[in-house]
Amino acid sequence: MPETVLVTGGAGFIGSHTCVELLDHGYEVVVVDNHVNSSPEALDRVAKVAGRPLAAVHRVDVRDRKALSEVFAAHPVDAVIHFAARKAVGESVALPVEYYDTNVGGTCTLLSVMHEHGVHRLVFSSSCSVYGDADTAPLTEQSPVAPTNPYARTKLTGESILQDVCAHLADMKVLALRYFNPVGAHPSGLLGEDPRGVPNNLMPYVAQVAVGRREQLSVFGDDYPTPDGTGVRDYIHVVDVAEGHRVALEHLDDRPGMRVFNLGTGAGTSVLQLVAAFGEVSGRPVPYRIVGRRAGDVAELVADASAVADAWGWTTTRDLTAMCRDAWRFQERNPDGYFAGSPGTGAPQTGESPCD
Incomplete structure (x- = not known):
């Protein structure tokens, strides 16, 4: 039987491309996404690009323990890829409580529900931002971590929680991927980055x-x-990032515990x-x-x-x-994104833009 993978934040930029990669390699894919910063249309396009449907899609916030537990009860989940998070550096400075609530609180809820249902295999979406204002380059996994903003601190906190969980549960297997700056789109032109509102990347x-x-x-x-x-x-093509997550799944069982890897060029x-x-x-x-x-x-x-x-x-x-x-x-x-007239579309406008 093919493995069933639960992808949190599966309608997002990296999540949607990872869903295609998983479907292309024979996995059954269940998606959980609350669509705060994603479009359901992305998942329709995932099925079109992959040529086969997702196993299921649930509009659920990962902080909602009851709803998330119902998803696990409905599907034979073998492993989880956890993307669901707020991810804008600048916004995190303005909204630190919201970032900790979603990124740290959501991760804790997910881990609790996974344990409840006997699922102990996880690929965690971390970030190069945990290294902070490093004075050396390139950065190895052993480079000092010194996050400079709330978003980065939530990712490092997530890693710390996972380290502690792995120390407590002997059968827990976690791969935390610190990828650098995902960009690009699927070569079909059907999937890409379409953030709501002003782009933060x-x-x-x-x-x-x-x-x-x-x-x-x-x-x-x-x-x-x-x-x-x-x-x-260090910009990395989103399809390479997706491929890296699929390969990580294949190596989760190499050994128990938590391991950290950089993904970059x-x-x-x-x-x-x-x-x-x-x-x-x-x-x-x-x-x-x-x-x-x-x-x-x-x-x-x-x-x-x-x-x-x-x-x-x-x-x-x-x-x-x-x-x-x-x-x-x-x-x-897709000049107006996935949906013409949806949030983030409309007439040209000025506004704050990022330097990633």
Whole structure:
């Protein structure tokens, strides 16, 4: 029998692409999502891209213990991939309580319900942001962690909770993936990043400027100690991220306990380099202005991804051009996102934009 995987936040950007990857490799997939920052349309498209349906979709908040327990009772869940979380650095500074409530509270509820139903295999969506304002690059899994914003602290707290759970439960198996900056879209153009409201990540904002939904990009700071003064990040194609989660599932049983791996390309790209690459691929100018730094941002985050390559024989295969090309294909084919007239669509507007 194929394994059944529960994916929390499965309608989101990374979650939807991971669902396709799992379906393509024979897994049965159950999705839990409250659609606070995602569209149900994404899951319809997942089935279309994969050529077969999801096993089930439940509109449930992971903090709702009763509803979540009913999902586990209804399906023979073998493993969980946990994406459901708030994820914007800037927003987390303004809404720290909400971020801890969702990201930490939701993780605790999920773990409790998993234990109740005898499910002890988990892939956890962590983040490179736990490293904070690192003074070395690239970053290994042994690099010091020093998160600089509430979002990053919620992810590190989640990892700490999982470490404690694994120490308490001998049969618990957890892989925490600290991936760097997922961008791009499915090459079909059917799936991509379509956040509600003003995008909090760089690539979708750049794409919306290029397609005419927004007037210009605000680049937060050009005085960082980087080659062009703008923030440098390790961008990784979302399909590579999805593939990494599927491979992680295949290695959950390598040994009990918790392990942490970086997912990244090992190559740093500045904000202005990404803007230039996107403009070249799209053939559209991406106007921008330099503004002051944003609270919680750091100068550079680049992965050393050699540990996962050594452990699993897996590496990323898609470069920055592919990331920009696929993101532009999705934006061009879906200029107003998944639903015209839905939140996050409409006339071009100005607003705060991220530097990831």
